[in-house]
Every structure is written in C-alpha cells, then in structure tokens.
Amino acid sequence: MKKIFITAILFSSLSVGAFASDGGKKKDNTNSEAVSYTVLNQFAYDFKDAKEVVWTVNGNCQKAEFTLGSKKLTAFYSLAGDYLGVTRPVTYKNVPLAAQKEINSTYSTYKVGEVIELQPKTSESSDLLARSSYSDDSKVYFVDLKSEKEEILVRVTPAADVYFFKQVK
Numbered sequence: 293m294k295k296i297f298i299t300a301i302l303f304s305s306l307s308v309g310a311f312a313s314d315g316g317k318k319k320d321n322t323n324s325e326a327v328s329y330t331v332l333n334q335f336a337y338d339f340k341d342a343k344e345v346v347w348t349v350n351g352n353c354q355k356a357e358f359t360l361g362s363k364k365l366t367a368f369y370s371l372a373g374d375y376l377g378v379t380r381p382v383t384y385k386n387v388p389l390a391a392q393k394e395i396n397s398t399y400s401t402y403k404v405g406e407v408i409e410l411q412p413k414t415s416e417s418s419d420l421l422a423r424s425s426y427s428d429d430s431k432v433y434f435v436d437l438k439s440e441k442e443e444i445l446v447r448v449t450p451a452a453d454v455y456f457f458k459q460v461k
Contacts, residue, residue, distance in 0.1 A: 327354055330373035338375065339367060377412035387433050388452035395435060395446060395454055402444070405436035436460070 326349045335342070335356055342358040342365075349355070353376065354369040368376040384392065384404050395404070410432040433448040434457065443460040 328373050331369045334369065334373065334375060335367060375413050377410060379408050379410050382407050382409045387435060387448055390452040391448040391454050399437050402437035402439045405438050408434045410434065
C-alpha cells in the first residue's frame with residue numbers, strides 16, 4: 293500500500309501536465325533520439341497495438357500519448373527507463389460516488405472539468421491492460437475544478453477520499 297501511495301504522489305506530479313500547456317516539452321512523433329532505447333522497447337512490449345504514438349521527454353519523465361483500440365492513453369516512464377503507470381481521460385461518473393458527493397459539497401462553487409484516471413505500476417507486471425490487477429482498488433483520479441477566480445486539481449484516492457492536490461491557475 294505504501295508503494296502505491298508513493299507511486300501515486302510521484303506519478304501525479306508528473307501527470308499534472310495533462311491539464312496544462314506543454315510548457316515547451318519536446319514532442320517526437322518519430323520515436324528518435326529523444327526517447328531512450330530501453331523505453332521504446334518496453335513500450336512496444338507493454339502496448340504492442342498502440343497507434344498514433346506521440347513522445348514527450350522532459351526533465352522528469354518520458355511520456356507516450358497514444359491510442360489503444362478506441363482509448364486515448366498516456367504511459368509514463370522514468371528517465372532511467374522504469375515504467376511508472378498509465379493515465380486516461382474518463383468522465384466524472386467514473387469517480388466513486390462518495391468522492392463525487394464530497395467534491396460537490398466542498399467545492400460547490402466550482403465546475404468540474406477534465407477527469408484523469410491514474411493506474412500506477414504494481415509489482416506484478418508492467419503490462420497494465422492485460423493483467424487482472426487493473427482494478428478499482430488501485431486507481432487514483434485527478435479532477436480539474438474551475439471557478440471564476442481559480443482552477444485547482446483534487447486527488448481522489450482508491451478509498452474515495454478527496455484531497456486538494458494543486459493550484460493550476
């Protein structure tokens with residue numbers, strides 16, 4: 293449980309960019325020298341049917357945005373080549389009901405924007421979509437909330453607890 297929590301914190305700090313502009317990150321559609329050889333091979337193994345892959349490399353991670361079937365996903369790898377996890381956009385209805393109620397109550401003046409589901413790496417395997425542990429008990433959600441004055445991100449844990457995560461604007 294401690295590993296999942298630590299991974300979620302690390303991974304969530306890397307995935308915040310999904311809500312913001314790219315900040316000058318290098319995108320490489322050709323999978324050339326910007327992405328490590330190790331990561332390219334691991335990605336090809338983990339997501340062999342991926343299409344429309346766009347790579348972004350920054351000072352924190354190597355990120356692949358791609359389509360798998362009809363789903364748009366983003367896979368994250370450390371600069372050392374370790375698989376960190378995968379995110380995908382989901383609807384607010386995917387967030388646990390107890391968390392929705394808390395968000396609606398605590399942040400009643402905010403409007404819900406994007407919702408991202410994070411499935412961090414677990415110790416069993418790095419192939420997330422093929423293994424049976426891809427379940428609700430390890431998913432973390434990030435909900436973008438906007439008001440007239442600000443935009444924030446809240447994190448929803450597997451236990452449906454809601455925590456302020458980051459000020460976006």
